[in-house]
Amino acid sequence: MKIKTILLAAGLAFGLQGIAPQAQAADIQTRLIRFGYGLNQDSNQGRAAQVFADEVAKLSDGKMQIRAIGAAALGSDIQMQQALIGGAQEMMVGSTATLVGITPEMAMWDTPFLFNSGEEADKILDGRAGQMLIEKLNDKGLVGLVYWENGFRNLTNSQRPVTRVEDFDGLKLRVMQNNIFLDTFQRLGANAVPLPFSELFTALETKTVDGQENPYNTILSSKFYEVQKYLSVTNHVYSPWIVLASKQWWDTLSADERDVLLKAAVASRDFERKDTRQEAEKALAQLKAEGMQVNEVSPEEVERMRETIKPVNEQIKQNVGPAIWQAVQNQLKAIRQGTDRPRG
Numbered sequence: 001m002k003i004k005t006i007l008l009a010a011g012l013a014f015g016l017q018g019i020a021p022q023a024q025a026a027d028i029q030t031r032l033i034r035f036g037y038g039l040n041q042d043s044n045q046g047r048a049a050q051v052f053a054d055e056v057a058k059l060s061d062g063k064m065q066i067r068a069i070g071a072a073a074l075g076s077d078i079q080m081q082q083a084l085i086g087g088a089q090e091m092m093v094g095s096t097a098t099l100v101g102i103t104p105e106m107a108m109w110d111t112p113f114l115f116n117s118g119e120e121a122d123k124i125l126d127g128r129a130g131q132m133l134i135e136k137l138n139d140k141g142l143v144g145l146v147y148w149e150n151g152f153r154n155l156t157n158s159q160r161p162v163t164r165v166e167d168f169d170g171l172k173l174r175v176m177q178n179n180i181f182l183d184t185f186q187r188l189g190a191n192a193v194p195l196p197f198s199e200l201f202t203a204l205e206t207k208t209v210d211g212q213e214n215p216y217n218t219i220l221s222s223k224f225y226e227v228q229k230y231l232s233v234t235n236h237v238y239s240p241w242i243v244l245a246s247k248q249w250w251d252t253l254s255a256d257e258r259d260v261l262l263k264a265a266v267a268s269r270d271f272e273r274k275d276t277r278q279e280a281e282k283a284l285a286q287l288k289a290e291g292m293q294v295n296e297v298s299p300e301e302v303e304r305m306r307e308t309i310k311p312v313n314e315q316i317k318q319n320v321g322p323a324i325w326q327a328v329q330n331q332l333k334a335i336r337q338g339t340d341r342p343r344g
């Protein structure tokens, strides 16, 4: 009986193979895909964009070509989002913070001091809550593929070391174009000025603003150390990047083509997070070597900052709604108690 079953199974498998049609050629057309991003080519964003491009070429036998275009040459994050929505550009990677105007729920990731580590962020972003937010993009004309690490943000400025809440007083600080960031830094006492990233270096150089906040990697790759003296280790928020496609364009792709893009996006994500973390480990020493004066912020002062900006959480909760807010809190709790189970 047993042997019979095995023979039958083997025969079936053989038979099926015998009658299966020639491996079907994947439904993939020659395509040129513009993939815009804001940082320099020589940055964690640029390196991962190249990995994405290589992976897409490999998986599509060279038919789908990603043209990665950095340094905001296709526009700022917000301009590129609009181009995607209108179908004038195919893909981009940018900050989730600049998406809040379009998808208020994205403010979830602007919650100050939400994550304690990159690994926590990975679990939440790749888990149910991250997916719920990605789905919110669909009826806004965008498709979200994966989250990349931008990283924990730290403060730089040209005026003074920021060691206490009071040191923010009157600092002219560039913030991302997003009400949550504006509110956060106003509460800390800064004079917050929303500006696109593409205008930031010049604004710092001409002293239109005194400071800004971004992860070490970006402070390095955008050469902010040339125009900023002080770096204060605040780690005030972990803000991700998100790889986006134009929905209008995505809807014209075959299932095979989408599959190529999704697989390549996951490969680029895994590369990007590793690369970013490796670079971040070395970046602080490099920034010091470039002449930046770095100061830590004491746990007591971090706590005071946390307290000062706590009301921002209420605004974020309203933006994201109770379902997503709670999904994030529950999963965080499970991660910290060691009871989180990966999806799948």
Ligand code: TK8
Residues within 6 Å of the ligand: 037, 038, 039, 076, 077, 094, 095, 150, 176, 196, 197, 213, 214, 218
């Ligand atoms: C790059 C931006 C950047 C972000 C910012 O386009 O604006 O400060 O951190 O990475 O998305």
